[in-house]
Amino acid sequence: DTAVSQTPKYLVTQMGNDKSIKCEQNLGHDTMYWYKQDSKKFLKIMFSYNNKELIINETVPNRFSPKSPDKAHLNLHINSLELGDSAVYFCASSRDGLSGANVLTFGAGSRLTVL
Amino acid sequence: DAKTTQPNSMESNEEEPVHLPCNHSTISGTDYIHWYRQLPSQGPEYVIHGLTSNVNNRMASLAIAEDRKSSTLILHRATLRDAAVYYCILAFSGSARQLTFGSGTQLTVLP
Numbered sequence: 001d002t003a004v005s006q007t008p009k010y011l012v013t014q015m016g017n018d019k020s021i022k023c024e025q026n027l028g029h030d031t032m033y034w035y036k037q038d039s040k041k042f043l044k045i046m047f048s049y050n051n052k053e054l055i056i057n058e059t060v061p062n063r064f065s066p067k068s069p070d071k072a073h074l075n076l077h078i079n080s081l082e083l084g085d086s087a088v089y090f091c092a093s094s095r096d097g098l099s100g101a102n103v104l105t106f107g108a109g110s111r112l113t114v115l
Numbered sequence: 116d117a118k119t120t121q122p123n124s125m126e127s128n129e130e131e132p133v134h135l136p137c138n139h140s141t142i143s144g145t146d147y148i149h150w151y152r153q154l155p156s157q158g159p160e161y162v163i164h165g166l167t168s169n170v171n172n173r174m175a176s177l178a179i180a181e182d183r184k185s186s187t188l189i190l191h192r193a194t195l196r197d198a199a200v201y202y203c204i205l206a207f208s209g210s211a212r213q214l215t216f217g218s219g220t221q222l223t224v225l226p
Contacts, residue, residue, distance in 0.1 A: 004158075035216075041200070043159065043216035090158050100147035100206040101166075104214060106158030 003027050004107040006091050012113045013081060020077045021110045023091030031055070031097035032074035033104065034066060035090040043090070049074050050097040078112075086114045119203045124221040127193045135188040135220055137203030142183050147206045149214065150177065150188045152199040159202065159216070162188065198224045 004025045013019050025032060033056075034046040047066040048056035054066070063079045078085060091107040120138040127133040139148065149164040163170055163177045165186075170177040176189040190197055200219040 042218065043202075045214065092158075100145060101164065102206060102214075103149075103161050103164065104151075104159070106160065109156075109158050 002107075003105050004091055004093055006089075006107040006110045008110060009108065010111050010113075012115065014115055015081055015083060017081050018077070018079045019081060019112070020075055021089055021091075021112070022073070022075045023107060024073050025091075025093040025105070026072065027093055027105060029093035029095050029105070030071055031094045031102075032068065032071070033092040033094075034074065034076050035092060035106075037088045037090060037109070039087070047074075047076075048097055055097055081112075081114045083114050086112055088112070119205060119217055121201070121203050121217065121220045123218065124223065126223045126225060127190075128225050129195060130192050133190040133193045133197070133222065133224075135190075135201050135203075135222065136185065137187070138185045139203070139205055140184045142205060143207065145207050148177065148179060148183075148186050149204045149206050150175070151202045151204065151216075152197075153202070153219070154196075154199045162201070164206075193222075193224045195224050195226060198222055 006023050031050045033048045035043050037043045046060050049068045051071050052068045065077045068074045088109045088111045090109045092104040094102045094104045147166050150162040151159040153159045163175050165177045178187045200221050202216050202219040
C-alpha cells in the first residue's frame with residue numbers, strides 16, 4: 001500500500017501541450033509538496049500546501065498550477081509545456097509544514113519529457 | 116538559508132562502516148539536521164534527523180559535533196543496497212521554507 005503515489009510515472013509530450021500529474025497520500029498528513037529534479041539532479045521545492053492552502057510558492061512560472069482538492073491530494077497542472085520543463089517531479093507529504101523536525105515522505109517520481 | 120557542504124562522492128567496502136561528513140558552519144540554534152538518501156531512480160528517503168544530541172535508528176546513526184557546525188551520518192555496515200546519494204539538509208522551525216536539497220554525496224559500495 002503505497003504511502004505517496006504519483007501518476008503517471010512517465011509522461012512524454014510535445015511542446016505547447018498541457019499536462020497534469022496527480023499525487024495522493026494515505027498517511028493522513030496535513031502538508032504536501034511538489035519538488036522538481038532537473039538533469040543535474042538538483043532537487044528544488046516548487047510548492048507546498050497545508051490543509052489545502054498554499055504555504056510555499058517558489059519562483060515557478062505561472063504555467064505551473066498546483067491544485068489541492070483535499071488534504072490527501074495535490075495535483076500539478078502544467079500549461080504550454082516547454083523543453084526546460086523536462087525533469088522528474090516528486091510529490092511529498094509531511095505531518096505538518098512548519099516544524100524543523102518535519103519528516104517528508106516522497107513519492108517515486110514522475111518523469112516528464114517534453115519533445 | 117543555512118548551507119551544508121558535503122563531499123561529492125565516497126566509496127566504501129561492503130560490510131564495513133561508512134562515515135559520511137557534513138559541514139554546516141552557519142547553522143543556527145533552531146536548525147534541525149536531516150539526512151535523506153536517494154537510491155537510483157527512486158524518490159528521496161528519510162534516513163535520520165537530530166537537533167543537538169546524537170541519534171540512532173534502525174537505518175543509521177547521526178553524530179552531531181558539540182558546536183553543531185558539523186555532523187556525520189554513520190552506516191554501521193554498508194550493503195550494496197546502501198549505494199545512493201546522501202543529502203545533509205538543515206531545516207528550521209517557524210517557517211515553511213524547509214528542506215533545501217544540495218548536491219549530496221554519491222556513495223558507492225564496493226563488493
